[in-house]
Amino acid sequence: MNKLRKDLEVTITGKKGNKINVGLSVSPLIGRYDNQIGNILIFQDLTKNKTDGEKLEKSKNMALIGEMAAGLAHEMRNPLAAITGSIDF
Numbered sequence: 081m082n083k084l085r086k087d088l089e090v091t092i093t094g095k096k097g098n099k100i101n102v103g104l105s106v107s108p109l110i111g112r113y114d115n116q117i118g119n120i121l122i123f124q125d126l127t128k129n130k131t132d133g134e135k136l137e138k139s140k141n142m143a144l145i146g147e148m149a150a151g152l153a154h155e156m157r158n159p160l161a162a163i164t165g166s167i168d169f
Contacts (some may be wrong), residue, residue, distance in 0.1 A: 084108075089126065101126040 085107040092100045103124040111117040 093111075101130045 085105060088103065088104045088106070090102050092102055094100065103126045105124075107120045107122075108116045109118040109120050134142040
């Protein structure tokens with residue numbers, strides 16, 4: 081007799097082509113005499129969580145690219161400022 085809960089995540093495509101991420105939790109239903117008499121199924125719509133996570137990851141990547149570009153611009157500007165200062169002198 082398996083008394084462990086199992087969690088699954090599946091993606092369902094609707095008739096219109098929209099995708100829904102569904103979390104599914106399956107637990108055994110144990111009867112009075114410690115025998116399994118059925119299963120308990122819990123469904124949860126995870127679509128918003130999944131899309132929010134993807135947006136967060138994308139914004140983190142964009143922030144990292146911005147930091148790298150700012151650092152590169154700073155490193156280029158320092159030597160150019162010294163050269164410009166020497167030329168002006």
